[in-house]
Amino acid sequence: MATALRMEVNPSSIIKAVKRMKKKERQIFIEDLIAATSPEYLRSIREARWDYKAGRVKDHDEVFGR
Numbered sequence: 001m002a003t004a005l006r007m008e009v010n011p012s013s014i015i016k017a018v019k020r021m022k023k024k025e026r027q028i029f030i031e032d033l034i035a036a037t038s039p040e041y042l043r044s045i046r047e048a049r050w051d052y053k054a055g056r057v058k059d060h061d062e063v064f065g066r
Contacts, residue, residue, distance in 0.1 A: 018026055034041050051057060 018029065021029060035045075
């Protein structure tokens with residue numbers, strides 16, 4: 001039987017913990033947080049993957065020039 005533990009965590013504690021992370025770990029955490037809280041973000045990733053598979057992409061030079 002699973003047991004749940006309820007904890008109160010204030011925003012400043014979370015901010016301090018995130019600031020202590022290495023840059024790469026922080027980037028991954030933020031992406032995971034956005035993905036977990038934003039269906040629109042996940043939908044945009046799915047659409048981008050479909051576009052890529054269908055060949056509907058442009059390289060950097062096509063978009064921004066040289």
